[in-house]
Amino acid sequence: MLRSLRTVALAGAATVAGAALALGALDTKPAKAESGGTLIWSIPAAMSLFDPPQSCGWLTKNATHMIFDGLVELELGKPEEGWATLRPALAESWTVSEDGRTYTFNLRKGVKFHDGTPFNAEVAKWNYDRFSNPDAPQYNSVANAYLNFYARWIESSRVVDEHTFEIVLIQPHYEWLQIGQSSCGQPEMISPTAWEKHGDQDIALHPVGTGPFKFVEREIDVMVVLERNDDYYGEPAKLDYMVYRQITDPATRIAALRAGEINMVTEPTWDEIENLVDEGFQLLLQPNVPSVWYAAFNMNHPALQDVRVRKAINMAIDREGVAREVLRGTGKAEHGMLSAGTFAYDPDYAPYPYDPEGAKALLAEAGYGDGGLELTFEIFDYGWNEAWEKWMQRDLKKVGIDLKLEKLEWMTYLGKWLQGMPETVAMNSMGWGWSVPYWTAHATRCDHHPPNGINGGWYCNEKVDALYQQAIQTEDQAEATKLYREANRIIMEEDVAFVPVFSYHNPIVLAPNVKGFVNGQENWYDYTLPWVEE
């Protein structure tokens, strides 16, 4: 199909022989009802593997969660709700035992993979064993590594009957199921038959799931094409095709959108948004995104050992200014590490109003009254020209701190980031989060220091760890919320381990003829909802 088209394109151009063979093969039917069409989204970078437990990243999840299903999934079609909640997927329903340790899933009947093989409890267990049971033949240590945050809680799993699957955790954990809705490591179901056929390595090239879209082709670093799965068990997708086209350059993406070569763009700059909206393009924002952009302090940095310095830095940042000038309505100032996409979020939490004078006073107390404090801030090369980091640099300069930005290319950065900061580096930057508040624990727990986790700032407070431990065992979300907020308060006000700066409202710009698109409370979207009028 599309694959053949692309091949013809090459051969045709090279030989200028085979004429218009290509045309007509992809003859999309004229849109009558509210369905059909091809949505083409320009993705800014390469996607990872199409093998859910081995894949990582928001971008990749955008495609994989359309091809594959998990037992449950996030409800991303209700943007009006504060945060995304779970809804049934391959499990029609589930129950959690009294002690909070046993999860029982009633699986949907009659579900078939795209290759025609059935889905059942055996398949579910096979998939869970692949990333959590080292004794299983299909066990994959990389999958286990990715899903470590999820699999580490699993004690055992078993097939109760053909349509009932049960998982027992090592301790009560009420956020566990939703933790699985992360993008880096996805507990979604692949077809064991396809796995047998292609092998553990090459299965990533032949993704076979149960999802609303089927995999058509993937041209590495160029594009990914999915087509609607008409045999989908749920509400079928409206689009005929979903295309993810890789366009790295932000200016090129906008040009392609204007030229009508794509119809969806994410992360445009404010300037482009204003122009595009003027030109009739649609803008969708999502204020409840489960991630915060922050700078992490290196608690081992000599100058930052003094909490007054850390506090002063937090006070010196004009977060509202970032929201107003850098984000221009596409984001919001944040003062804590709990994100707006989680139930524990407190929208009124703002302990650090912009106070450069206060910051100066604190710095003077700490012995930096005349400036002379030079800090290195490692940042990564990202689409928006490091705008907010530059803003921090400017704000800190006003209170006498010379912030040196060290911009690194992403892979170099990631490598350094995962190793944790050496004493020479004062801060590094990241934007991350989950739709559950437990995520913060990953960046703060004492036992998550590198290489055993991502707590690269070497923060440690056992009191905070205890609060998290208590929170995940609390079924009542109101109670848990209190615990999380307390942990957050300690992190931010007593220990001051981070500089949360803002949350990004994931602006999406769509061509006028894209209908029904929902900008859900995540960094990936539900592509079964939109259609494109042609």
Place this chain on the structure above:
Amino acid sequence: MTDAPGLHSQSVRQRSAAELRRENLHIMWRTLTLAWHAYAKDKAAVGALVFMVIVVLISIFAPWISPHDPTEAVGTRGGLPGTDGLLLGGDMDGRDMLSRLFWGGRVSLLIGVVPTVAATFIAVVLGLFAGYVGGWLDQVVMRILDVFFAFPLVLLAIVIAGILDPGVATLILSITVALVPYIARLVRTTTVSVKQEPYIEAARAGGATTPTILARYVLPNMLAPVIVYSTTLIGLMMVVGSGLSFLGLGIQPPDADWGTMVSDGRAVLKRAPHATAFPGFIIVIVSLAFSFIGDGLRDALDPRARVR
């Protein structure tokens, strides 16, 4: 002027080293004076030189003459020239274009000039020996350069940028490495052709040693085209450098060079075309100036061009 230096070779042999050195110095001085006189008569070249001196001065004194802090937003984002009292308007972050252009010159000139000069120096040494000695050495050097020719610059730049800290120094180093093969090849070709000139043979027959021949006959005759070529490369390198910054390997924010300013300005191309136009224009003008200077230098250094 047209008589070949080889005619002097008879007497060269009999001088003492000190005398020779003195004489060499004298010849060099005389050549320089003559060259300057020739250069000074070329109006375009002098104009370009004056312009570049001004640019360099502006760059050096940027901290004192810039009306605003180049990293500070002082106006509307993408404000057109004249708005907010900014002569050349604001960039996409609302920073003063004029001040940024002043400051940008520092980095731009640095990454334009330093790698070119460094690479020219290395290339002259390599190419001169390869071309003059010839044979086996020539083959080895040229084949190694071939390897570098065939090599993706980006990979090199990333590795250098990764091993060292990213920044201007890294940028300069990677561009230098990338430039050497191009200049070395020219040096080598020129050397080979100069080597065949009769006056070299005469000098050798007159008993001049290899270093003397290289320093006194080959080098001066080979330098003119190399200098001209290198001068025209400077503008190009300012662009290449900005390209590496574009890939995230070069200049660290909030610093900027002109090339990076062009690159950054793309984001507001429609609303604030001046944000790319001004730095782009400067790059073109500066390369033009360097090219004029190169032409003037060729005329000044090449005796044939001077009198013909």
Place this chain on the structure above:
Amino acid sequence: MTRFIVMRLLTIVPIMFGVSFFVFILAHLAPGDVTTTLTGPYATEETREQIRESLGLNEPLPVQYGKWLSHILQGEFGKSIANRRMVAELIFPKFANSLILALTSAALAYVIGLFAGIFAASRPYGYFDRFTIAGTLMFGSIPPYWFGLLLVLLFSLTWRWLPATGMTKIVGGGGPIDVILHLILPTIAAGAAPAAIIARTVRATMLEILSQNYIKVARAKGIRRGVILRKHALRNALPPIATICGLQLGYLLGGVLFVEVIFAWPGIGYQLWQAIQARDIPTIQGASLIIGAAFVLVNLAVDVFNAYTDPKIRISEGVRSR
């Protein structure tokens, strides 16, 4: 002549060996570790170590190099670490895409460069010459990522004549005509700088040759100006022109990264850049090697061409007379 070609072919061996060596060293020296993307943020050092082991990344570099080289010699490029594709499968189509763009850009650059250069040299210091000099300087110093965008702004967005990105239309595209339409703007963007460089070189070479004695002799013989230009001068200018043209083609074949990025052209340069970003060593090595090989082959062709056109080399064996 045959001897020359054979000798020249033999020099390819050490060059390619050198290229492969440097490619290998640099790919392994690059900071950052493929296991960070392969295993994710929560992986233990053990898992990473295991992965490195399974990929053979723990062996001493000379051993790795030897293995890699012997595979390459058997035509085995290996498998991409980042996406599991066979590297050959991944890079050859991309190289073909780059080849298409490189050839059209080179053709454009050659035509413009040669004509502008020759014409400028035929009337030195005239208006056209000055115009050419200014033009070459301008196109030589316009940042390509800006120039490309400008072209898109004008031809795709303002006038809507040509597509802005990609190699084919995503929906219902892919025929030769579609590809040609998509080729136009990238070709201009990629060809502009080489055209300027070639024009400059051709002009300088032609001026140099036109000042040669044998040209004066030809004029004194009463040969028409045009004939002198076309026959006597151009024929002698061929070697340097061929050299610069070859160099530019080699550069274009390496994938003009910026043009490929700006126009989302799926070429080898962009592929290499992505592979570098992912620290996908087999792909980096494969792509670099193919780029290097293309460069070396073009250079070889130029050298053979120049040898063939140089009677001193062509006649060096056989006829050597009296």
Place this chain on the structure above:
Amino acid sequence: MSEPILSVRGLKTHFRLRTGTLKAVDGLSFELQAGRVLCIVGESGSGKSVTAQSIMRLIELPGRIVDGDISFRNQDLLALTEHEMEDLRGNRIGMIFQDPMTSLNPVFTIGEQIVETIIAHTGASKEEARARAVELMRLVGIPEPEGRLADYPHQFSGGMRQRVLIAIAIACEPDILIADEPTTALDVTIQAQILRLLSDIQKKLGSAMILITHDLGVVSAMADEVLVMYSGRMVEYGDVKTIFRNPRHPYTLGLLDSIIKLDDSRESELRSISGLPPIPIDPPPGCAFRDRCVHAMDICGQQDPPWVETATGSTAVCHAVQAEEAGGPGAGAAP
């Protein structure tokens, strides 16, 4: 005397350089009779070659013939179109250059370079032209010419190349042969051969010849008339015997002294010309030779020297000669 075949009047060829105007030839007049040999003598840079090239109209920008006229068989060469001039070059006027090593196009065969000229001017077929080329090569003394047609210049020695160039210049039996220092770059033994060849051919064809040289020995052997140039200007012009016996201009005198001295081995009077000739870029008014002239007077630095028809029959351009001819003071140039 009959009508001159070539007459040059007030020729000025200037080069506009960035550094100023180089007056390479600045006011030159002479006549050439059919079958006669005119030698133009002078130091390097005195404008001899530029004169030759001006006659051929080979001067290129930034050089330009700014004034004067050149008439060839009553035809104003400066008024001809470039095409008409091209038809004349190599056809009615042939030229030989000084450096045979660089005067042949390295990438074409010897045969091609001779044949090309013949075809361009006679419209002969390839075969005819080839036959003619062989004949010419034999004429200029190249052994086994048939076999060497397909050879390339680098397979020829310097002397042989000069012979080829002579063959090219005389291919169409020109009325005028201009030889610009044809032997300077050659070995001494070869020089004599080439000069003899030129002389033989000139006589055989009955062409007129302009021979440019700085070698007074050559002049005395070959010339009918002599024209001495200095710094772009004519200093003395006349019959070879007159000038050699009775040089009037101080510069001619100096030139002749330097060879006569060798002949006479008279060591008492070492009169060589000291100093270097000036480069005539925007020259000041007055005589260009005055700085090196033993007879220099105030007027020499103020006014251009006048043309003086001397009593001996030559023309000299000199204030001192004028004074002398007029019998005034300051005369003392003659021995």
